[in-house]
């Protein structure tokens with residue numbers, strides 16, 4: 001319990017009449033690599049979006065680094081968090097989006113340096129150095145001057161990863177990072193994510209349909225179904241010997 | 257009087273028209289950004305003022321606005337003891353600028369809203385403030401979207417300058433009327449007038465195209 005860097009405590013999330021998360025309990029330890037799998041519409045993106053503060057919650061408490069994310073403790077009461085608190089909490093997290101969401105009007109270099117300069121207050125020079133290291137890491141050292149539309153989808157997503165890393169988050173969220181890619185470009189992105197998982201103590205939360213990859217890199221896999229974790233365990237347990245019928249059906253459908 | 261003798265006074269008038277167009281388009285552009293962004297503000301006061309401005313100036317005719325600024329405002333000023341008499345040029349630029357600014361504000365608002373929500377979310381995830389998101393992420397992407405409409409508005413504005421001849425400003429139309437009254441040579445004068453306005457519109461369109469390309473140059477990089 002104590003070393004949980006992320007904890008969902010009976011979190012409820014509704015969109016109108018639709019209850020997407022129904023008293024979800026969920027934990028991730030510091031440095032852990034967790035994959036979330038499950039059918040479309042089961043609330044996987046919602047979990048990441050709540051963590052990234054893109055989506056509020058309707059009940060329960062989310063803890064990041066031991067502190068409530070969407071609440072502030074004031075005079076002993078948990079009150080809805082103000083923008084200042086959200087900004088401070090947000091700096092612990094980074095997100096890689098399914099559609100990359102690069103800034104199309106900025107070069108690759110600018111995409112990676114803009115937030116470190118404007119948000120963290122780094123000098124252009126330092127931000128530049130940091131970006132060069134990251135571009136090296138994702139194998140795009142020679143693409144710094146290009147605009148996003150001049151890159152392939154796989155390259156764009158690797159820039160997306162570098163952009164998120166430039167803010168030095170301790171938790172990195174991936175929302176189906178390869179789902180928008182042509183099949184032949186998936187590998188290069190997975191290679192980068194795999195290398196990150198191996199070499200960094202970053203906490204990683206990955207929503208994916210790439211089962212083989214999830215199996216390789218994860219410490220733990222969670223099967224989401226209708227806003228609940230139906231089953232979780234080590235990749236070995238979950239993939240080779242799932243105990244729930246729903247998990248088995250899902251895996252069978254996706255692996256065929 | 258040979259038709260070539262018309263050219264000097266007409267050119268002088270055209271120069272006034274050019275100045276009116278340039279100043280009022282710049283004023284309109286500034287107003288368009290201020291009130292287009294203002295209309296999207298979460299601050300109710302800013303939002304109301306912006307909506308009010310846009311609706312008033314789009315909902316009344318330019319001619320009435322012009323007459324109001326030039327004839328009614330000084331009287332209103334006199335009633336409360338302030339001198340609000342405006343030189344014709346100022347009244348003309350103000351009326352034209354306020355008018356085009358109201359239409360431009362709707363263009364700015366639409367272009368800002370057309371920027372994909374994805375972009376705002378990416379900016380939020382990177383912890384940009386709402387203001388930084390607006391000015392560094394959203395507006396730079398919205399500007400190329402605005403440019404074709406701004407081009408049309410600028411040409412519209414050029415044509416509308418003819419109305420200021422009614423407050424005796426010596427623009428192209430005013431000069432043409434003067435010569436026509438003197439020579440009764442309507443055909444030649446109106447033909448020249450037509451050609452000169454058209455020529456100016458062509459030049460203005462070309463300028464706006466260049467600005468448009470410049471504003472959207474990142475879209476064309478490498479192609």
Ligand SMILES: Nc1ncnc2c1ncn2[C@@H]1O[C@H](COP(=O)(O)OP(=O)(O)O)[C@@H](O)[C@H]1O
Pocket residue numbers: 015020038039040041042043044045046047
């Ligand atoms: N902004 C929204 N408004 C209304 N419904 C939404 C919104 N975002 C997600 N949903 C709904 O919430 C459910 C869970 O969505 P999501 O978390 O994106 O699922 P997943 O990522 O597992 O496919 C879906 O039924 C989806 O339609």
Ligand SMILES: [Mg+2]
Pocket residue numbers: 044045046176
């Ligand atoms: Mg999803």
